[in-house]
Amino acid sequence: xxxxxxxxxxxxxxxxxxxxxxxxxxxxxxxxxxxxxxxxxxxxxxxxxxxxxxxxxxxxxxxxxxxxxxxxxxxxxxxxxxxxxxxxxxxxxxxxxxxxxxxxxxxxxxxxxxxxxxxxxxxxxxxxxxxxxxxxxxxxxxxxxxxxxxxxxxxxxxxx
Amino acid sequence: xxxxxxxxxxxxxxxxxxxxxxxxxxxxxxxxxxxxxxxxxxxxxxxxxxxxxxxxxxxxxxxxxxxxxxxxxxxxxxxxxxxxxxxxxxxxxxxxxxxxxxxxxxxxxxxxxxxxxxxxxxxxxxxxxxxxxxxxxxxxxxxxxxxxxxxxxxxxxxxxxxxxxxxxxxxxxxxxxxxxxxxxxxxx
Numbered sequence: 001x002x003x004x005x006x007x008x009x010x011x012x013x014x015x016x017x018x019x020x021x022x023x024x025x026x027x028x029x030x031x032x033x034x035x036x037x038x039x040x041x042x043x044x045x046x047x048x049x050x051x052x053x054x055x056x057x058x059x060x061x062x063x064x065x066x067x068x069x070x071x072x073x074x075x076x077x078x079x080x081x082x083x084x085x086x087x088x089x090x091x092x093x094x095x096x097x098x099x100x101x102x103x104x105x106x107x108x109x110x111x112x113x114x115x116x117x118x119x120x121x122x123x124x125x126x127x128x129x130x131x132x133x134x135x136x137x138x139x140x141x142x143x144x145x146x147x148x149x150x151x152x153x154x155x156x157x158x159x160x
Numbered sequence: 161x162x163x164x165x166x167x168x169x170x171x172x173x174x175x176x177x178x179x180x181x182x183x184x185x186x187x188x189x190x191x192x193x194x195x196x197x198x199x200x201x202x203x204x205x206x207x208x209x210x211x212x213x214x215x216x217x218x219x220x221x222x223x224x225x226x227x228x229x230x231x232x233x234x235x236x237x238x239x240x241x242x243x244x245x246x247x248x249x250x251x252x253x254x255x256x257x258x259x260x261x262x263x264x265x266x267x268x269x270x271x272x273x274x275x276x277x278x279x280x281x282x283x284x285x286x287x288x289x290x291x292x293x294x295x296x297x298x299x300x301x302x303x304x305x306x307x308x309x310x311x312x313x314x315x316x317x318x319x320x321x322x323x324x325x326x327x328x329x330x331x332x333x334x335x336x337x338x339x340x341x342x343x344x345x346x347x348x
Contacts, residue, residue: 004314103307110306110322117321123331124323131301131324138303 005088006105009096016089017078028151031075035150038067042143045136054126055118061139062087062115065108068139068146069094075150087112099145104138111135168279168287169250175282176202178250180210184220185244186252188259190230199255219243248316251280253291256316257342260308261295268327269296271339280340290319293342294335298326 007016020027045060069090073079080086080093091112095105114135117125127135172178179200183191187199193211197204211231214220219237222229233240248256253272261270272280274292279285295305302309302322309322325332 004317102310106306106310107303109310110302113309113321114302120321128301128326131303134301134303 005109006092006095007089009093012089012093012096013078016081016083016086017073017093018081020074020077020079022077027075027077031071031150032153034067034071034074035146038064038071038143038146041067042139045139049132049136054132055122057132058111058127058135059115061135062111065094065111065139065142066090068143069099072097072099072146072149087116094142099149100142104141107134107138108142111138167282167284168276169246171246172250174210176200176206177210177214178247180207181214181219181243182247182251183255184214184231185233185247187255190223190225190232192228192230194228196231199258245317248318253312253316253318253320254340254342256312257293260312261343264300266299267295267297267343268345270294270342271336271344272342273335273339274321277338277340281338290321292321292323294332294339295322295324296327296329296332297324300324 013019020030022030041060041064045057045064048054048057048060066087070080073090073093076097080089088109091105091109094100094108095102100108114125114127169178172181179202180196183196183199187196191199193204193207196202196211197207200207211220211222215222218234220231221234222231233244237243244252253276257270257272261267271277271294272291273294275285275288276291279288302324305322305324309320312318312320
């Protein structure tokens with residue numbers, strides 16, 4: 001039997017996350033670095049699809065979304081516990097901080113579930129081209145929403 | 161000959177009793193004995209006998225509506241919530257899926273396969289951790305059905321793996337043969 005989901009923000013912070021010491025500037029820097037990795041995985045997914053590697057693309061898309069949400073947790077001064085169910089916690093966190101609505105939450109959780117079905121034969125789980133397109137669009141949306149929440153890097157004024 | 165006990169959760173008196181309880185606790189709205197017999201494939205006389213036993217034990221109540229008698233879960237059953245949860249795992253997931261997907265015209269067929277289906281069919285083995293559900297549709301994807309899956313998981317507390325297959329998928333006959341049917345639409 002599975003526990004009720006999604007977990008609330010309080011439950012996630014209490015049971016599935018750790019607070020990270022550091023200034024707001026440190027947190028913003030960590031968040032931007034994590035978000036850059038999210039972008040890298042999105043590009044990797046596109047590359048996988050070009051080469052016809054569907055399941056690696058699913059994995060990279062999931063990683064991209066996971067890192068985008070993890071970046072926002074870093075900005076908030078938290079990191080996810082490295083324990084069983086950590087990926088579920090990331091999806092729940094995306095909903096708890098209202099990054100995604102309920103439908104997107106369900107779709108992101110479906111991507112997570114698909115990423116974790118590696119014990120099934122590939123021909124049972126491989127998504128259709130339309131389905132992979134849907135996941136790609138969802139991840140692009142999540143990347144866009146997450147990027148808006150990140151503070152922009154301060155560029156020093158040009159010297160006189 | 162008595163119907164064998166269900167291998168999934170062998171604590172019910174018989175598989176028939178479990179199937180009837182699963183329909184009463186998870187099926188759509190009010191059911192008569194005839195409804196239960198039709199949905200489960202159990203002879204109506206057997207249904208009537210089991211319902212009488214369950215009513216005497218206070219597990220279900222019946223209500224006379226016109227000429228029909230409808231059967232409901234007993235509202236004040238002290239262990240009602242726990243029983244409903246157990247029934248979801250033991251067989252209630254079947255009527256639950258039928259309700260969730262039954263009205264969707266884009267879905268041709270739904271069945272359960274894998275270890276849950278094997279236990280349900282009486283094959284002994286360890287308790288399955290999740291339920292593998294095959295949805296046959298030429299136009300839908302898992303992504304389209306993600307919210308339905310979420311609702312099903314929240315309602316049942318079961319872990320549900322959704323697989324969507326096009327009608328001409330070569331694996332379907334093999335999976336179907338070892339599966340438990342939920343929805344089978346007759347082609348128009």
